[in-house]
Amino acid sequence: MNTAITATEQETRPVTVPGFGRHLKSEEMVVNMGPQHPSTHGVLRLELIVDGEIIVDAIPHIGYLHRCFEKHAEHMVNYQQVIPYCDRMDYVAAMNAEFGYVVACEKLLNIKVPERVEYIRVIMAEFQRIASHLIAIGTYGLDIGAFTPFLFCMRDREAILDIFEQTCGARLLYNYMWIGGLSHDVPVNFADKVKTFIKRFRGTIKELNDLLSYNKIFIERTANVGVLPADVAINCGASGPVLRGSGVKWDLRKNDPYSIYDRFDFEIPVGKGLKGTVGDCWDRYMVRVQEMEQSLNIIEQAVDKLPPGDVQAAIPKRIRPDAGEVYVRTETPKGELGYYIVADGTTSPFRVKVRAPCFVNLSLLPTITRGAMIADVVAILGSIDIVLGEVDR
Amino acid sequence: MIAQEIYNALQERFADALLEAKLDGVLNPWIKVAPDRIKDVAQFLRDDERLAFDSLMCLSGMDYTGGTLGVVYHLHSMQWNHKITLKVDVPVDNPHVQSVASVWRTANWHEREAYDMFGIIFDGHPDLRRILMPYDWVGHPLRKDYQVPEFYNGMKVPY
Numbered sequence: 117m118n119t120a121i122t123a124t125e126q127e128t129r130p131v132t133v134p135g136f137g138r139h140l141k142s143e144e145m146v147v148n149m150g151p152q153h154p155s156t157h158g159v160l161r162l163e164l165i166v167d168g169e170i171i172v173d174a175i176p177h178i179g180y181l182h183r184c185f186e187k188h189a190e191h192m193v194n195y196q197q198v199i200p201y202c203d204r205m206d207y208v209a210a211m212n213a214e215f216g217y218v219v220a221c222e223k224l225l226n227i228k229v230p231e232r233v234e235y236i237r238v239i240m241a242e243f244q245r246i247a248s249h250l251i252a253i254g255t256y257g258l259d260i261g262a263f264t265p266f267l268f269c270m271r272d273r274e275a276i277l278d279i280f281e282q283t284c285g286a287r288l289l290y291n292y293m294w295i296g297g298l299s300h301d302v303p304v305n306f307a308d309k310v311k312t313f314i315k316r317f318r319g320t321i322k323e324l325n326d327l328l329s330y331n332k333i334f335i336e337r338t339a340n341v342g343v344l345p346a347d348v349a350i351n352c353g354a355s356g357p358v359l360r361g362s363g364v365k366w367d368l369r370k371n372d373p374y375s376i377y378d379r380f381d382f383e384i385p386v387g388k389g390l391k392g393t394v395g396d397c398w399d400r401y402m403v404r405v406q407e408m409e410q411s412l413n414i415i416e417q418a419v420d421k422l423p424p425g426d427v428q429a430a431i432p433k434r435i436r437p438d439a440g441e442v443y444v445r446t447e448t449p450k451g452e453l454g455y456y457i458v459a460d461g462t463t464s465p466f467r468v469k470v471r472a473p474c475f476v477n478l479s480l481l482p483t484i485t486r487g488a489m490i491a492d493v494v495a496i497l498g499s500i501d502i503v504l505g506e507v508d509r
Numbered sequence: 510m511i512a513q514e515i516y517n518a519l520q521e522r523f524a525d526a527l528l529e530a531k532l533d534g535v536l537n538p539w540i541k542v543a544p545d546r547i548k549d550v551a552q553f554l555r556d557d558e559r560l561a562f563d564s565l566m567c568l569s570g571m572d573y574t575g576g577t578l579g580v581v582y583h584l585h586s587m588q589w590n591h592k593i594t595l596k597v598d599v600p601v602d603n604p605h606v607q608s609v610a611s612v613w614r615t616a617n618w619h620e621r622e623a624y625d626m627f628g629i630i631f632d633g634h635p636d637l638r639r640i641l642m643p644y645d646w647v648g649h650p651l652r653k654d655y656q657v658p659e660f661y662n663g664m665k666v667p668y
Contacts, residue, residue, distance in 0.1 A: 179641040186626075187651060223536060350563050350587065353615030366587065442536045443567060443583045443594070454567045456581065469569035469581075479618040508641060 142167055147490070151180050155259050155494040158504030160478075162497075166490060174485040174493065176478055181508040189468035195221055195435045196295055198468065203289040205472065206506040208251050211244035211280075212448035213506075214293040219374055220444035220455040221295045224437045232425040233297050234376045239310070239418045240280070240292065242411040246317070247276045248449035249404045252501040256401060257328050259498040260337050265328040272320050275313050282309070295435060297428030307419050314412050321409060329405060338401060339392030342484045342496035346395065352480040355473050356451025357407065358500055361387040361400030368447040380417050382410040397499035404501070436463050450474050450501060474506040510559065510591045512538035518560060523550055537583070539594035547582075547597050548607040548633070554584060554593075555612055561588040565613035570623030572653045576601045578627055582609070599629065608634040626651035 150161040159180035165173040185205060189198045202217045203210035215237060222229060254269030277287045282303045284292040292299050303309075328334055344354070349362040359366055367384045369377040385406035387399025437459040445454040451473030460466040477500050485493055510518075512532040519527060519540065526546035532538040542550050554562040562584040571579035582595040597606055608631035610617040620631045621640040628649035631637055639646060645662070648655060658666055 179639075179643070182641045184650070348614075351614050353565060353613065364587075371590070440536065445566060452566070454583070456567055456569050456583065458571070467569070467571060469567065471567040471583075475618065476615055479615070483614075 144172055149493065151177075155497065157255065157497070157502055158507075160502070160504055160507070162481075162493065164490065164493065169489045169491075171485050171488050171490065171493060174482045176481055178475075178478070178504070178507050181504045183505075183509065185470060185509040186468055189465055192464050194463045195437075195465060198465065199294065200289065200291045203291060204505060205470065205509055206248075206448065206450065206453075206474070206503050207288060208503055209244050209248040209449045210289050211240045211292065212248075212446065213453065214290065215241050215375075216444060216446040216448070216453045216455050218293045218295050219446060220442055220457050221435070221437075223444055224440060224442045224457060224459055225295070225431070225435065227296055227429060227431055229296055229429045230425050230427065231423045233427055233429070235418050235422045236298060236302055236427065237293055238375060238377065238380075239415050239422075240283075242414045242418075243276050243279060245411045245449045246408050247273045249408050250276075252404055252449070252498075253324065253328070253401065256498040256501075257334070259494050260334055262328055262331065262334060265324055268320060268323060268327070272317055275316075279306075279309060279313065294428070296431035297426075301427045307422070310415060310419050314416060317412065318409075321405065324405065329402060335391050335398060337495055338397035338499065341392075341397045341492050342488065342499060343393045344395040344400075344480070344484050348480070348483065349395070352483065353476045354451070354480060355476065356447070356449065357400050357403040358451065358477050358480075360385065360403045361499075362395035363387050363389075363399075368445060368452060372445070374444070374446055377414075380414045382413050385410065397495050400499040400501075434463055436461070445471070448473060450503065450506065451477060470509055472506045472509060474500075474502040474504075475509075478502050478507055510589060512593060515560060515591070515593050516540055518557065519550065519553070522553055526550055537592070537594045539581075539596050541596045541598065544597045544599050544606045546607070547580075547595070548609055548612065550595070551582070551609045551612045561586045562593070563587050565609070565615045565619075566592075568609075568616055568619035568623065570627035570629055570651065572627055572651065573598070574653050578604050578629055578652075580606055580623060580629060604629045605632055606630070607632050608637075610634050625649070628652070 144165055144167050147164040147166050149164055150156040151159040161177040163175040164171055185201050188201055192198050199214055202213040206213050250269040250273045254266035257265040281287050284290050284300050344362050346362040346364050349359050363386050365384050365386050370384055385403050387394050387403055391398045439459055439461040441458040443456045445452050453473055454471030456469040457465055458467040485496055516530055516532055526543045529541035554560050564585050564587055566583040566585050569581045571581060573579055578599050578601050580597045585592045599606055606629055608620055610620060620634055623629050624637055625639040625642050626649055
């Protein structure tokens, strides 16, 4: 191939990529990633504007899974009927989504639930956190190219789903937490089953660390990739492991406690930049692994203290809060899930707005992908851990 | 700071922009701000050292019926751990609110959602497009008087 170029041609050709030969022409092109792509974790379309392998801009297009949660909530006959719809937002962490909604409604109604209910709710929410993180970690490994950890994660998630199934009959979408109580009490031998699981699962975390966390290839793909500085994270509204991965010690269970989380002793893991820079993909990943251990600690304490009693508070049959409004936020596996509920004195909500953590966390994707390589987009997206059901609601 | 102190701090600077306030007896104390001053108020709330509202928890569009739309801002300060709610009301035939996306970047997508669902127009927003509905959708679905169209691009809309 003749690469001889005249002097005038050399000057007119654009050179935008540093390090490339001057005779190489570079231009921007658009690459569509999704909505049917295994690494977008659902129906997300990313419009990538690339210059060779380098991302100039990434524009997320969402809404493919929009199911009108907020409109449905307004049209329900009563407040209880909204709960199954909450399940379907973040469908891998349905317990946490219900938890936020019932806490908000109870605050609006000004009712207190029995102690036993509070403890069981915390146990279930923490189990669900582990199950959700297992999916996040497993599929993240899958994105990067590690297949085995995914199988380990799914196996242990199955054990958690079995506990849920024995408790309320459902494995994915529970409708378990009701306003003022729970749909079922825990089964007999619940404490034994939980303790057996915890004992086994602590071993699994060690295995996961050996297989994935400290794997050289995995570190090479995730350390120093998609760095999110702490001040940008706060200004962008990041929450959950994405915020903590940037080194901000912020967890609503500690900093703005709801339910009975102030009674438990646990740590808030934060990203420390052990393998690269603070706030890179590896930090966000590692926060999730460490959070699973902390959730085990909470469950252990809660099971030991589980008081006897009823699992349904005495609340009126027709729930009709006075006109008013409340904003309640809870810590789900993905971050801060907020419910803004406006009541107008009737039996159905006037407005339910959901501040979905995945929605906000996804909005900072363009900020941290600019300048990365195409293959890094997969690593960054996986480290944010989005569920499109919650992004689109 | 409690809600009354936050209100007093705002009153010093923006006496003309504060329209109404409910600071006690409610779960979330709120202050109503004029729609064409909300950006200045937001900037002050974020930058003032006593207030330091560094995070916007939630931004919700509202349809209060009777020709009034609204935007509700839930603010929180990580530094001081205090909260306040701001409200803005706009008439449905001229729904213009200043954008706060330059103050908190969280607001970018939230404002797009409020535009998509309620048709509230945020002046100064960098990229005000629909976000959840298709780009060529007609109408704003979360308005209380919304009628579901019979057809979308020639396809029958079920439901």
